[in-house]
Structures are given as structure tokens and as C-alpha cells.
Amino acid sequence: MEIRFLGGASLVGSLSMALTDGPRKMLFDYGMTPTDPPEYPLPPPPHLDMAFFTHAHLDHIGMAPIIGRNGTKVVTTSMTGQLAELMLEDAMKVARLEGYPSRYSQRDLRQLLDNIRMVEPQGVTRVNGAEIALTPAGHVPGATMFLYRGSKDVLFTGDVQTHPSHLVGEAKTLPCDVLVMESTYADREHPNRGATEDSFCQAVENVVDRGGQVIVPAFAMGRSQEVMMILADKGFEIWMDGMARAVNDIYLKNPSALRDSRAFRRALSKVRIVEDPRDRFEAQRYADVIVTPSGMLDGGPALHYLGNIARDPQSAVFLTGYQVDGSNGHELVEKGTLTVGGVTIRPTCQVKSFDFSAHAGHAELLELARASHPKKIVLMHGDKRELLKADLEKDFEVILPGNGDTISI
Numbered sequence: 013m014e015i016r017f018l019g020g021a022s023l024v025g026s027l028s029m030a031l032t033d034g035p036r037k038m039l040f041d042y043g044m045t046p047t048d049p050p051e052y053p054l055p056p057p058p059h060l061d062m063a064f065f066t067h068a069h070l071d072h073i074g075m076a077p078i079i080g081r082n083g084t085k086v087v088t089t090s091m092t093g094q095l096a097e098l099m100l101e102d103a104m105k106v107a108r109l110e111g112y113p114s115r116y117s118q119r120d121l122r123q124l125l126d127n128i129r130m131v132e133p134q135g136v137t138r139v140n141g142a143e144i145a146l147t148p149a150g151h152v153p154g155a156t157m158f159l160y161r162g163s164k165d166v167l168f169t170g171d172v173q174t175h176p177s178h179l180v181g182e183a184k185t186l187p188c189d190v191l192v193m194e195s196t197y198a199d200r201e202h203p204n205r206g207a208t209e210d211s212f213c214q215a216v217e218n219v220v221d222r223g224g225q226v227i228v229p230a231f232a233m234g235r236s237q238e239v240m241m242i243l244a245d246k247g248f249e250i251w252m253d254g255m256a257r258a259v260n261d262i263y264l265k266n267p268s269a270l271r272d273s274r275a276f277r278r279a280l281s282k283v284r285i286v287e288d289p290r291d292r293f294e295a296q297r298y299a300d301v302i303v304t305p306s307g308m309l310d311g312g313p314a315l316h317y318l319g320n321i322a323r324d325p326q327s328a329v330f331l332t333g334y335q336v337d338g339s340n341g342h343e344l345v346e347k348g349t350l351t352v353g354g355v356t357i358r359p360t361c362q363v364k365s366f367d368f369s370a371h372a373g374h375a376e377l378l379e380l381a382r383a384s385h386p387k388k389i390v391l392m393h394g395d396k397r398e399l400l401k402a403d404l405e406k407d408f409e410v411i412l413p414g415n416g417d418t419i420s421i
């Protein structure tokens with residue numbers, strides 16, 4: 013049995029792994045990194061039997077239409093299949109706006125969508141006689157891990173979170189021979205979630221009390237809805253911008269993928285959605301809190317809103333996610349500056365970060381690994397894998413593949 017990473021082995025971004033077991037060839041995720049310029053994985057192997065997509069973030073599905081072009085059957089959950097269409101349509105739009113040639117066509121995308129076999133998040137499916145089991149990955153609604161039962165049992169985690177959030181339940185691992193595990197938060201632990209939520213709500217209240225407005229940059233899929241659920245009962249006027257309406261509708265259509273669909277529906281009834289430019293004007297004027305993409309301030313309506321409050325010391329921008337080195341969000345946190353359209357400004361509003369990560373921390377990854385009882389562990393999708401390896405290799409054989417390497421497992 014062999015694996016080969018086509019991308020994302022030693023970095024968080026453009027993830028893809030090819031798995032060969034005798035005559036069977038499979039692909040797990042095929043992402044792109046939506047940086048400026050974007051990054052892409054190596055080309056997929058020819059004659060794939062089947063591809064599997066863990067969830068609809070672009071670093072896992074961003075290049076999926078290339079797989080569709082070849083007519084390969086794709087397996088994912090219903091939620092991820094529906095979100096993938098939305099995310100990929102939007103990615104094509106962004107590529108057009110930013111002047112990057114799209115690597116695939118509308119026709120490729122349509123073909124991909126026609127070839128998707130949507131399965132239950134805890135179901136079992138068959139590939140050329142081999143069994144594939146799905147098990148929840150936490151992370152975002154619809155996210156799944158895949159257990160391939162072939163000459164060895166291989167569990168591919170995708171992105172994983174081992175604690176429940178408001179939006180989605182926790183990951184549930186399965187026993188396997190080879191565990192292929194993400195390591196985004198290797199060497200880092202998250203602060204207590206409840207305490208972070210309390211201090212976030214308090215900080216929002218302080219801003220609102222002094223007459224300011226809070227901008228919360230967040231991914232349109234997952235993080236925006238989580239922030240909405242944290243704040244919904246606190247009596248603030250909350251607006252959501254970006255693709256929120258479309259994502260919310262897909263969440264509502266797949267209630268079993270949510271931890272508490274009634275709580276989600278309740279929260280949704282208390283927020284207002286920006287649907288046209290007039291709403292944007294109203295949000296700007298009346299909102300206490302605006303939750304809006306992009307999460308790293310590299311584009312989207314967040315920059316528009318931020319331009320408005322940047323010089324108001326009563327207002328604030330509260331970042332809620334990981335800010336990649338080189339992003340505007342990273343620049344704002346590290347240097348207090350923001351570059352928009354080639355112009356660098358120094359905002360005087362309050363800037364603060366809160367850790368609402370949807371990834372397992374270092375200790376949680378160790379726990380997940382031990383609970384899976386593997387013989388071998390392959391670490392991927394992280395830039396500090398060595399530190400996780402050091403803690404795991406007392407008990408397991410640990411492999412750190414590079415992109416393009418073919419490794420026997």
C-alpha cells in the first residue's frame with residue numbers, strides 16, 4: 013500500500029493525498045490555497061477509482077473540479093456536496109475578480125457535481141469491493157473522516173476537532189492500522205473555550221456600551237455561524253454579510269449535521285442578513301456587531317466595514333481565527349497596520365484576537381491518535397509536525413511525508 017501527498021503535507025493549505033492499494037487508486041481531498049497568488053497541488057494520478065472529500069473548505073476541495081473533469085466518482089456527505097457547489101462557484105468569481113486564470117471551467121464544475129455520490133455522515137460505502145466508513149470529524153457541519161478498509165485499514169482525518177462547538181458535535185475516531193492525521197495546531201493548545209466565549213461577549217458589550225461598533229471578520233462557512241450562535245442571546249443587533257444566507261439555507265436543509273438545529277434556527281431568527289447594498293448601508297449605521305468575510309481581511313465586505321470604523325477608537329475589530337503569515341489580519345495583529353489597494357493605514361480602533369479555532373490542539377491530537385490504536389501514524393497539514401512526532405514516537409511509528417514523495421505504509 014502506498015501514499016503520495018500532492019499538496020498540504022507540511023503546510024496548512026492545498027491538501028491532497030493519493031492512496032494506492034494493489035489495483036485500486038483513490039484520492040482524498042483536492043484543495044487549493046486561496047492566497048495571492050493562489051497555490052495548487054500536484055496533478056492527480058490518472059485513472060482514479062474514486063475520490064473522497066472531507067469537507068467544503070477551499071484548502072480541501074478548491075481543485076475538485078479537475079477530478080470531475082475525468083469523470084471520477086466522488087464520495088462526500090450531503091452537506092459537503094451542497095456547500096462545495098457554493099464555495100467553488102464563489103472561488104471562480106474571486107479568481108475572475110483578482111485576474112487569475114481559473115484552473116477549471118464551469119463545465120468541469122458541473123461534471124464534478126454530477127459525479128458526487130452524497131452519503132450519510134456515519135454511513136458505509138463500497139469502492140471496487142473495498143469498504144469505506146465515514147465518521148464525524150467535528151470541525152464544521154458536514155465534515156467527515158474516511159476509514160478505508162483494504163489490505164490495511166487507513167483513517168484519513170481531514171480537519172478535525174475533538175470538542176463540540178455550538179454548531180457541530182465532536183470528532184468520533186475509529187480503530188485503524190494507519191492513521192493519517194492533520195496537525196494544524198501541533199505545538200499549540202487552545203485556551204478554555206467557555207472562558208474565551210465569556211471574554212468575547214464582555215468585550216463586545218464594552219464596545220457597544222461606549223457607542224462603538226464591532227466588526228468580526230469570519231469565514232462565511234462555519235465560523236460566521238458559530239460567532240452568531242455565541243452572540244445571539246445577548247441582546248445585540250447583529251448583522252451577517254457575505255454568503256451567509258446561502259450557507260445558512262444549506263445548514264437548515266441538513267439539520268442532522270448540526271449539533272442542535274433548533275438552537276441554530278433560534279439564533280438565526282435573531283440576526284439580520286445583508287442582501288443588497290442598501291442593507292450594507294443600514295448595517296453600517298445601526299449594527300452593534302457585523303460578522304463578515306473574509307476571515308483574514310484579505311478581501312470581501314470586511315474591508316469595506318473596517319474602512320468605516322478604522323479611525324474610531326470607540327469601535328473594534330475582533331479576529332476569531334488563525335491569521336496566516338502574510339495576510340492582512342496577521343499584519344494588523346503583529347504590526348497594527350492594514351494594506352488595502354496598495355495603501356497602508358494604521359487603524360486606531362481596538363484590535364483583539366479570540367481563539368475560536370475549529371481544530372484540535374496538540375494534546376487533543378495526541379488523545380485522538382491514542383484512541384485510534386494505529387500501528388503507524390502519518391502526520392500532514394501542519395508546519396510544526398516534528399513537535400507532534402516527538403510526542404507520538406514513543407508509542408508509534410510516525411511518518412512525516414513531503415509533497416510528491418511516494419511512501420509505503
Ligand SMILES: [Zn+2]
Pocket residue numbers: 067069151171
Ligand atoms: Zn477546514
